[in-house]
Amino acid sequence: MPATRLMPTDEAADLIELTREICHKELAPKVDESERKHLFPKATFRTLGAAGLLSLPYPEEFGGGGQPYEVYLQVVEEIASAWMSVAVGVSVHSLTAYPVATFGTDAQKAALLPGMLSGEQLGAYCLSEPLAGSDIASMTTRATPTGDGSYSLKGTKAWISHAGHADYYTTFARTADTGSKGLSTFVVPADAAGLAFAAPERKMGLHGDPVAQVMFDGVVVDGARRIGEEGQGMMMALSALDSGRLGIAAGATGLAQAALDQAATYANERHQFGRPIASNQGLAFLLADMEAAVTSARATYLHAARLKDAGRPFSKEAAVAKLVATDAAMKVTTDAVQVLGGAGYTEDFPLERYLREAKVTQIFEGTNQIQRLVISRHVLAG
Incomplete structure (x- = not known):
């Protein structure tokens, strides 16, 4: 039986009930086959997005739900009780919007957040690398200025959820050789030239959450898609x-x-x-x-x-x-x-x-x- 919740508002209680209904009708009937066949649940994310469940902790002015994090997390818990791969995907997507929502300029928020929070887009979070997991400061993916206000990204990210399925990639790359102070943040569109993906990792679980390496081979990113100042990535x-x-x-x-x-x-x-x-x-x-x-x-x-x-x-x-x-x-x-x-x-x-x-x-x-x-x-x- 679902655990009893103490909701801060009636609206929050309604959101939990909506989530349970979607989990019962849309997620539970699909989870076993999808996990067994390693299918990416793109349509399920669309369903959650249409219900407003992919953008709950973000401002309403940009298409978010304007909900406390306490409520958002209880929605994630409900989803996980039905389909863990999807819950992980919801958490990852929320993470991808965080740098823009928290550190972006007003212009960047206006340009990027409506798409990120619309429910029509799904993000990937490119932080880890083959030789840089817990040691973030040792990453080698590099973003080099091109001279016209853009950057050229080169390197490989590893263990990336939604790789090959995302609509954008929130990516951390080195802009200076100053250790942890030399990292910067970029939002890379999925159709950027030079972006490629390895075969999905053969994991023991979460088969509905494809994880793969993401390769940047001279991927050019407009400077307007660098979030914050250079060196603020860490x-x-x-x-x-x-x-x-x-x-x-x-x-x-x-x-x-x-x-x-x-x-x-x-x-x-x-x-x-x-x-x-x-x-x-x-x-x-x-x-x-x-x-x-x-x-x-x-x-x-x-x-x-x-x-x-x-x-x-x-x-x-x-x-x-x-x-x-x-x-x-x-x-x-x-x-x-x-x-x-x-x-x-x-x-x-x-x-x-x-x-x-x-x-x-x-x-x-x-x-x-x-x-x-x-x-x-x-x-x-x-």
């Missing part, structure tokens, strides 16, 4: 990741909730020795621990979101939420498979897929080892 990337980590935390919570719901239903319906297996205290306590993990995960991401909505620092809390929620997702999906026993190990139930999908949440948007590093630095700084 600051933008880290700021965006704080928000992106909350998206992954919310998605991981939704995935864990789905696994818990499946396990509880099975425990009530499966009979052994003349009674439901749920009547065994050992199994009932396992379900109780799973519920505690899911509830704790939800509390951490909502706490961080409320700090963000209040304009207060939330970097540490975002790292805590990402760490707690994704570890919870891994534990809960593993335990859910155990509740179903042999049945949980088969493809007859979605739990084996949930388990495979949970693993990557501990890796992307900063590994959980990086989250512990971020948290410890905040703690030790006093």
Whole structure:
């Protein structure tokens, strides 16, 4: 059963109900086949976009939903409980609009945000590289001024969601050899000459979320598509990741909730020795621990979101939420498979897929080892 929410407004409650209805009617009937066949759910993103669910945390004046981050994240959680690949895509898309919405000029916001927030466009976030994952400052993709106000981008990005399917690529590239202070941000249109894509990675899960390398071979980008000043890219990337980590935390919570719901239903319906297996205290306590993990995960991401909505620092809390929620997702999906026993190990139930999908949440948007590093630095700084 869907978890009970305390909504800040009636409008927010209506949004959650709309999301649940779309998940029930549009996402749930398609997820198994799409994941099995590795199909990219472009039409599903169009559906969510038409419902206004791809632009919730952004200003209404540019086509956004004007909703608190707290509400947006609960929408992501609901989507994840039905289809994790799509929830990850929603989080990624929101991340791609963040630099323009937060650091762009008025002219850039007017030119770019309406398309990004219309529901008709889908973005990709090009930060990681083959040899620059957690160490963002070591990236080598370079943006070289052409002399006419444009830049020529050359290099390779890795692990990019929506590669080959996106309408634009929010890209970080080096404009100076000054380490972390030499990175800049660009919005690259998908039809730019010289933009190419490798074959999708062969992943263990999230098969509806194609991930591939993106190659920039002399891709010319107008200077008007550089967001902020040269050298501000690192600051933008880290700021965006704080928000992106909350998206992954919310998605991981939704995935864990789905696994818990499946396990509880099975425990009530499966009979052994003349009674439901749920009547065994050992199994009932396992379900109780799973519920505690899911509830704790939800509390951490909502706490961080409320700090963000209040304009207060939330970097540490975002790292805590990402760490707690994704570890919870891994534990809960593993335990859910155990509740179903042999049945949980088969493809007859979605739990084996949930388990495979949970693993990557501990890796992307900063590994959980990086989250512990971020948290410890905040703690030790006093």
